[in-house]
Amino acid sequence: MRREARVLGALSGSGVPHPGLIAACADENVLGAAFYLMEPIDGFNAMAGMxxxxxxxxxxxxxxxxxxxxxxxxxxxxxxxxxxxxxxxxxxxxxxxxxxxxxxxxxxxxxxxxxxxxxxxxxxxxxxx
Incomplete structure (x- = not known):
């Protein structure tokens, strides 16, 4: 989760299509694991069907x-x-x-x-x- 949040944050303003990172928390004491919140995506997973x-x-x-x-x-x-x-x-x-x-x-x-x-x-x- 930390790596994904780091990559999402790094891609901000890059022109790479990706959901924006809203917030990240590396403190495992909050929810029991690191976590992040990203912008919602309007779309579908083409691997699961179209x-x-x-x-x-x-x-x-x-x-x-x-x-x-x-x-x-x-x-x-x-x-x-x-x-x-x-x-x-x-x-x-x-x-x-x-x-x-x-x-x-x-x-x-x-x-x-x-x-x-x-x-x-x-x-x-x-x-x-």
Whole structure:
């Protein structure tokens, strides 16, 4: 919870789409654990399912894909050191490689179609940037 609150606070004013941090409390004596309060988000979790408007419109899903890529691009422009996030984790080839390995015998979780980008979609994103 402390890490999430730190990241949300650091992203304030960055252009990265995220809920704003309202308050954070690291004192575990208050509720029994650290906690934070963030701004409400009007939307849905596309991993859990999509409303009919989104599920039934290829154009809307395409726009969702571009919006996700735009968010990732904005996140990539954040200077994590200037934002005060340099101590969260060491960025190294080892950590990146470890993040993408799957344990033997485990299958990766299926990716919902809304989150699958084809080579054509990636090329379109490159043309937009």
């Amino acid at each position: 409303p009919a408007l989104h599920a039934g419109s290829a154009q809307t899903r395409r726009e969702m894909g571009f919006a996700m890529v735009d968010g990732i691009l904005a996140l990539g422009r954040v200077d994590h050191v200037a934002a005060g996030l340099s101590g969260l984790s060491a960025v190294s080839a080892f950590n990146l490689a470890r993040s993408f390995r799957k344990p033997d015998g485990m299958e990766p979780a299926p990716v919902p179609p809304a989150f699958t980008l084809s080579r054509g979609a990636l090329a379109a994103v490159e043309r937009r940037t």
